[in-house]
Amino acid sequence: MKQYFKNTWDGIYTVLVGMRITFKHLFTPAVTIQYPEVKVKLPDRVRNRLYVNMDDCIGCDQCARACPVSCIEIETVKSVPGEDLGITSNGKKKALWVTKFDIDIAKCCYCQLCVFPCPTECIYMTDVYEFSEYDRSNFIYKFSTLDNEEVEQKKINHEKFQAEKEAQKAAVAAAKPKPEAPAQPSAN
Amino acid sequence: MYQFFYDLTGNVIISTIAVAVVPLVNILIVALIGVYLERKVSAWMQDRVGPNRTGPLGLFQTVADFVKMLQKEDATSTEIDRKLYNIAPVLVFAGTFASFAAIPFSKHLIGSEIEVGLFYILAVSSFVVAGILMAGWASNNKYSLLGSMRAAAQIISYEIPTAIVVLSMVMLTGTLSLTQISEIQTAHFWNWYIFGGPGLALSKFLLIPFMIVGFIIIFISTLAEVNRTPFDIPEAESELVAGYFTEYCGTKWAMFMLAEYGNMFAVSAIVSILFFGGYQSPFGYLGNTLGVSWLIPLEQVGWFIAKGWFFIFIQMWLRWTLPRLRVDQLMSLCWKYLIPYAIVNLVIIGIISLL
Numbered sequence: 042m043k044q045y046f047k048n049t050w051d052g053i054y055t056v057l058v059g060m061r062i063t064f065k066h067l068f069t070p071a072v073t074i075q076y077p078e079v080k081v082k083l084p085d086r087v088r089n090r091l092y093v094n095m096d097d098c099i100g101c102d103q104c105a106r107a108c109p110v111s112c113i114e115i116e117t118v119k120s121v122p123g124e125d126l127g128i129t130s131n132g133k134k135k136a137l138w139v140t141k142f143d144i145d146i147a148k149c150c151y152c153q154l155c156v157f158p159c160p161t162e163c164i165y166m167t168d169v170y171e172f173s174e175y176d177r178s179n180f181i182y183k184f185s186t187l188d189n190e191e192v193e194q195k196k197i198n199h200e201k202f203q204a205e206k207e208a209q210k211a212a213v214a215a216a217k218p219k220p221e222a223p224a225q226p227s228a229n
Numbered sequence: 230m231y232q233f234f235y236d237l238t239g240n241v242i243i244s245t246i247a248v249a250v251v252p253l254v255n256i257l258i259v260a261l262i263g264v265y266l267e268r269k270v271s272a273w274m275q276d277r278v279g280p281n282r283t284g285p286l287g288l289f290q291t292v293a294d295f296v297k298m299l300q301k302e303d304a305t306s307t308e309i310d311r312k313l314y315n316i317a318p319v320l321v322f323a324g325t326f327a328s329f330a331a332i333p334f335s336k337h338l339i340g341s342e343i344e345v346g347l348f349y350i351l352a353v354s355s356f357v358v359a360g361i362l363m364a365g366w367a368s369n370n371k372y373s374l375l376g377s378m379r380a381a382a383q384i385i386s387y388e389i390p391t392a393i394v395v396l397s398m399v400m401l402t403g404t405l406s407l408t409q410i411s412e413i414q415t416a417h418f419w420n421w422y423i424f425g426g427p428g429l430a431l432s433k434f435l436l437i438p439f440m441i442v443g444f445i446i447i448f449i450s451t452l453a454e455v456n457r458t459p460f461d462i463p464e465a466e467s468e469l470v471a472g473y474f475t476e477y478c479g480t481k482w483a484m485f486m487l488a489e490y491g492n493m494f495a496v497s498a499i500v501s502i503l504f505f506g507g508y509q510s511p512f513g514y515l516g517n518t519l520g521v522s523w524l525i526p527l528e529q530v531g532w533f534i535a536k537g538w539f540f541i542f543i544q545m546w547l548r549w550t551l552p553r554l555r556v557d558q559l560m561s562l563c564w565k566y567l568i569p570y571a572i573v574n575l576v577i578i579g580i581i582s583l584l
Contacts, residue, residue, distance in 0.1 A: 048566075049566060049570075052562075052566070053445070056547075056550070056551065059550040059551060060546060060547070060550050062550070063274045063546060063549055063550040064546070066273070066274050066275070066276055067270075067273045067274055068273075069276050070276075071272070071273075071276050071277050071278045072276050072277075073276075073277050073278045075278070075281075
């Protein structure tokens with residue numbers, strides 16, 4: 042009988058205790074972060090979307106070689122003498138036209154291995170993490186600043202230069218047939 | 230109210246429809262605000278924000294849900310008993326709706342001024358069991374059947390403590406009419422039955438503890454009758470999907486939800502009429518002080534709805550505080566605790582009322 046009344050009391054008392062706790066929480070401010078409007082501050086070294094600063098890229102292909110999933114594709118064309126490609130921000134002289142610099146971000150595994158070999162620090166991870174797309178082809182990011190016509194032009198320029206050089210070389214070789222080969226191709 | 234509309238229009242059909250529309254509108258509003266408030270209250274209690282995208286503060290969330298529900302295809306299983314399946318939600322809703330006929334929103338705003346209002350409400354609210362059983366059986370689904378069986382067992386068991394407490398209140402007031410019970414508790418809040426009823430005799434002070442016991446018993450048992458947490462085993466979503474309305478969708482499902490929220494308001498109304506003065510204001514009427522008599526009915530409606538919402542809030546509060554009871558715990562709570570306490574309470578209130 043004593044147990045019976047104790048049970049009754051326990052039942053009512055514990056319900057009241059629970060109700061007090063939930064009532065307190067009624068006035069606690071919500072912990073929800075309203076995501077699209079409010080964003081959580083990311084840590085300093087987050088690895089998110091890759092970005093390439095093409096002003097600094099010298100087309101050295103080291104990032105593509107470092108990539109474990111081969112998501113970077115680079116094609117370059119040699120410049121001809123007289124063309125000024127400018128210099129990178131850390132003073133390196135650019136010598137190659139980067140005609141293609143594609144990153145397939147769908148393949149990217151965000152390992153950041155491409156960032157470290159870059160001699161000019163032009164490829165890096167940004168803090169952008171919202172880049173979903175409706176079409177998979179949109180995940181191939183094209184960073185090359187040259188359009189198709191320019192690329193064709195550069196290729197033709199290079200071939201023409203190459204042909205001229207060949208012709209020159211042939212002419213020189215025909216003019217004086219020396220046995221030793223001169224260390225000529227150092228300019229390019 | 231019927232007489233009022235009859236005098237106004239002189240037409241039996243129009244006045245009947247007008248009388249019926251008032252509680253219907255009330256149920257719709259209760260469901261509309263109730264669903265929104267349930268989400269908000271649950272969110273606040275769990276330190277969340279709750280709906281806040283649809284309209285200002287998410288106010289139109291329920292409207293959006295309602296529109297979505299109306300647009301839904303009426304998908305039914307091929308193995309159902311189609312007749313019973315279609316009747317069941319109507320029956321459940323009718324049971325809830327019918328109980329509103331005898332609930333006084335103010336002294337005159339009452340569907341039907343019958344003398345046996347309390348008895349009538351107890352009768353029609355157990356009518357819901359038939360609809361629930363029908364829904365569970367006709368759905369031809371194990372979960373639905375289990376849920377409806379549980380619902381029937383639960384509602385019928387918890388009718389008993391409700392009825393006993395109601396009986397003790399009837400003994401004390403000497404009437405079954407809800408309007409008269411409210412009228413007895415007029416003027417100030419110390420005339421409410423939770424504070425021992427009107428008068429200043431010794432019996433008033435002796436009654437208070439037993440009134441509180443009676444209030445707790447009837448609150449728990451009516452909570453169980455409307456199948457809300459912690460007594461929601463008939464529709465326990467973690468074990469029975471949705472219980473007896475698992476197979477329902479669209480408008481028919483919406484009718485079950487309407488019935489649930491309508492019921493919540495109905496039982497809140499009964500508890501507030503029996504123990505908290507119903508439509509009576511706790512501090513006297515502003516209309517009396519100002520001498521504007523037409524203000525009094527408006528105040529009464531306001532107080533009644535406020536009291537109803539207060540108890541709905543407590544129901545939600547309990548829902549988001551307590552876990553669900555097991556079937557055996559549910560039965561032992563009813564048969565081993567509520568009923569003995571209710572009977573002892575009945576006897577003691579009877580003795581006190583003789584004083």
